[in-house]
Amino acid sequence: MSRVPEIRREILVDAAPAVAFDVFTAGVGRWWPLARHGVYGESAASVGFEDGVLVERSTAGEESVWGTVTRWEPPGLVAFSWHPGRPAAGAGLVSVSFTGTDDGRTLVTLRHSGWESYADPAAARAEYDQGWPGVLGRFGDEVAxxxxxxxxxxxxxxxxxxxxxxxxxxxxxEHVAFLDRRRAAGQLVAAGPLGDAAGEGMTVLRLPGADRLADIVRLATEDDASVRDGLFTVTVRPWRVTLTG
Known part of the structure; x- marks a missing residue:
């Protein structure tokens, strides 16, 4: 019998790795579609990582262990055995990595392997292959x-x-190219010269995720070659926005 290959799914989220990791782990109960992808269906009450295990609870107080954490390396990786509704002896393995990108986002890569214990490994893989995209979509919405x-x-x-x-x-x-990259990444709010000061201009950037000022400083000073090459100096000021139109 040929080996059934692992599932690999990726999603790019607009948040730093630490935020994405926290939402996937500590916040799993906020986004996991329990009614559709849970042991107790409509009677499901919660799911979460507790003391190294992933546990679902029902409204009647029942518990079902989905898996046990095998690697916990925040904010870069979490891995766990996987056997919702099945004996632990027949567990597969799910690993999720969180890799920061140059534009401040995170590439989340999920791998699911270990199909040998299923009566029909190919059918089990096909079912999960259809299910994971929707689950990860919910995760992405929660990150946002x-x-x-x-x-x-x-x-x-x-x-x-x-x-x-x-x-x-x-x-x-080089400055125009920097602005084009920020616009393509969905981070540029506005940019242009100041009419009352020759040689001065202002750019407004907005990055997803709290406490991203260090990322903005890095972009402003390292990604903009016009700053690196000495055409401009740049001052970065945090802006606490309380109202938008």
């Missing part, structure tokens, strides 16, 4: 709700050594 946002103002000023108009300087194209 839980992450919050970090806003910042980037004040760009022409460096002392910048001669003439910054718009005519070949390095200005």
């Amino acid at each position: 709700r839980a992450g919050g946002e970090t806003w910042a103002l980037l004040l760009h000023r022409a460096a002392d050594e910048a001669a003439g108009s910054v718009f005519a300087d070949p390095r200005f194209a």
Whole structure:
């Protein structure tokens, strides 16, 4: 009999790895679709990681252990045996990794293996292969709700050594490319020159997740080659937004 391959599913979420890890583990009960993918169906009350095990509880007080944690390495990896509604002896293995991206998001990769104990391994794999995308979609929605946002103002000023108009300087194209990358990542709110100050401009960035100011500073100083190459200096100011239109 040929070996049934593992399932590998990925989702890119707009949050730092620490936020994504926390939502997947501590917050699993907020997003897991228990009625559809649980042991107790409509009678399910909760699911969560408790003392190294993943446990579902019913409204009648019943308990069902889904698996046992085998690796717990926040914020990068969690792995656990997997046997909802089945004996632990027939458990598979689920591992979930959280990898930060250059634009401040997180690539979440789920791997599910260990089909040999099923009567029909290929059928079991096919069922989970259809189920995991919807489950991970719920997880992604919860990350978006839980992450919050970090806003910042980037004040760009022409460096002392910048001669003439910054718009005519070949390095200005690097600044435009930086803004294009932030827009493509969904992080750019607005950008443009300040009308009352020559050689000055402002950019507003918004990143998903709380406490992301350090990521914004890194983007402003390292990803913008016009800053690295000396056309602009940049000052990053956190912006506590209380009202939007």
